[in-house]
Amino acid sequence: MSRMKMFCGLGLLGALGGCGVTDSKTPEESGQLQSEAIVSSVTEGDYVIRSVMTNKCIDIASSSTADGAKVQQWDCNGTNAQKFHISPTSGGYWKIINVNSNKSLDIVGNSTAQNAKVNQWSYLGGNNQQFKFVSRATNQFSIQVRHTDMAIDLYWGSADNGTEYVQYPYTGTSNQLFTLDKVSGDGGGGDTGRGCAVANDGKTTLRFINKCSTEVNFAGNNITGGLLGVGQEACRTIGSTTEMMLTKRYWGFRKGEDPGFEHHSLAEFGFNEVFYSYNSWDWFNLSHVDAHNLPLKIIPYDLAGGTTCSGQTRSCPMDLLANCPAEGQWRNAAGKVISCVSRDRDNPNSVVARYFDAACSQSYSWSGDDSVMAACNAEDFDIVFCPQN
Numbered sequence: 379m380s381r382m383k384m385f386c387g388l389g390l391l392g393a394l395g396g397c398g399v400t401d402s403k404t405p406e407e408s409g410q411l412q413s414e415a416i417v418s419s420v421t422e423g424d425y426v427i428r429s430v431m432t433n434k435c436i437d438i439a440s441s442s443t444a445d446g447a448k449v450q451q452w453d454c455n456g457t458n459a460q461k462f463h464i465s466p467t468s469g470g471y472w473k474i475i476n477v478n479s480n481k482s483l484d485i486v487g488n489s490t491a492q493n494a495k496v497n498q499w500s501y502l503g504g505n506n507q508q509f510k511f512v513s514r515a516t517n518q519f520s521i522q523v524r525h526t527d528m529a530i531d532l533y534w535g536s537a538d539n540g541t542e543y544v545q546y547p548y549t550g551t552s553n554q555l556f557t558l559d560k561v562s563g564d565g566g567g568g569d570t571g572r573g574c575a576v577a578n579d580g581k582t583t584l585r586f587i588n589k590c591s592t593e594v595n596f597a598g599n600n601i602t603g604g605l606l607g608v609g610q611e612a613c614r615t616i617g618s619t620t621e622m623m624l625t626k627r628y629w630g631f632r633k634g635e636d637p638g639f640e641h642h643s644l645a646e647f648g649f650n651e652v653f654y655s656y657n658s659w660d661w662f663n664l665s666h667v668d669a670h671n672l673p674l675k676i677i678p679y680d681l682a683g684g685t686t687c688s689g690q691t692r693s694c695p696m697d698l699l700a701n702c703p704a705e706g707q708w709r710n711a712a713g714k715v716i717s718c719v720s721r722d723r724d725n726p727n728s729v730v731a732r733y734f735d736a737a738c739s740q741s742y743s744w745s746g747d748d749s750v751m752a753a754c755n756a757e758d759f760d761i762v763f764c765p766q767n
């Protein structure tokens with residue numbers, strides 16, 4: 379709300395928990411960040427978001443990865459709980475995804491009420507999870523939610539650590555203004571940039587990146603698989619940039635939740651093939667023909683001087699397990715759904731195939747869905763688990 383800090387004893391303030399909230403941080407985590415990269419315009423990338431009023435950071439309480447976790451202000455400390463990947467949706471709006479949890483800033487319950495709280499929730503694409511950044515002064519923005527056009531507001535303008543954020547009509551006070559400090563790249567929240575893959579070395583390297591909130595095992599054809607911690611990456615070189623390698627598949631699963639053969643989301647490749655007049659091109663696609671168990675993204679990197687990979691990224695960032703049709707649900711021994719399986723993979727009209735097709739236009743939803751294939755003359759590729767976009 380736009381009003382300045384007043385009395386902690388007010389009934390509404392107590393009901394919303396906007397005062398006297400504490401959180402446990404070590405002394406090493408309480409140091410202030412530098413402000414070297416504060417931006418005057420927003421492009422895709424990772425940001426620290428600070429209140430103009432207090433110079434404290436938007437923070438996910440206790441580094442929680444849970445849906446519904448509290449969004450609060452806290453002394454800036456450099457942890458991923460205070461870093462957010464900002465990427466465009468449509469119409470000038472953006473989603474704001476916490477780097478640690480891979481979950482979105484969200485207005486609770488899609489509420490249109492003044493003082494409705496901001497929390498974090500799995501990104502579902504709702505208008506209560508999309509925001510515009512309105513330039514208000516040099517390097518300062520209001521952040522306004524799409525479904526109400528209300529501004530994100532530091533509750534009562536309190537300077538206390540643990541103060542929550544709410545939505546409130548924009549009034550121009552400094553507790554509704556923020557600076558954005560860009561801390562990494564543009565175009566994938568750390569998904570892009572070669573990382574452990576060496577550019578222009580004449581070899582094709584696959585970089586596996588874990589953006590999930592849990593550890594992920596990865597595996598595939600002609601590679602040694604491995605275990606990725608949260609935020610970790612690993613590279614596997616599979617051959618030269620001219621060696622033909624047909625029909626390769628790569629996949630992952632959350633640690634301890636391997637659904638088994640033909641029950642994985644797949645990143646599929648044919649390396650250095652001949653496509654009509656195109657020599658030594660790579661084809662690739664995301665496949666839900668068999669199943670979905672993890673969201674995936676494939677990012678190709680051109681050979682030196684090339685431009686054929688522009689626009690060829692393929693991504694299905696939605697987790698499709700929660701709403702998987704009953705006939706597709708594949709459960710582990712504990713009864714948890716760990717894969718959504720297409721048992722009639724050649725039928726475009728099956729319930730599961732139609733579910734996959736509606737959820738992600740960039741993946742194969744059944745065996746004959748050829749329109750989604752990508753191709754370019756690439757050197758290296760990223761395979762990203764639980765991508766943010």
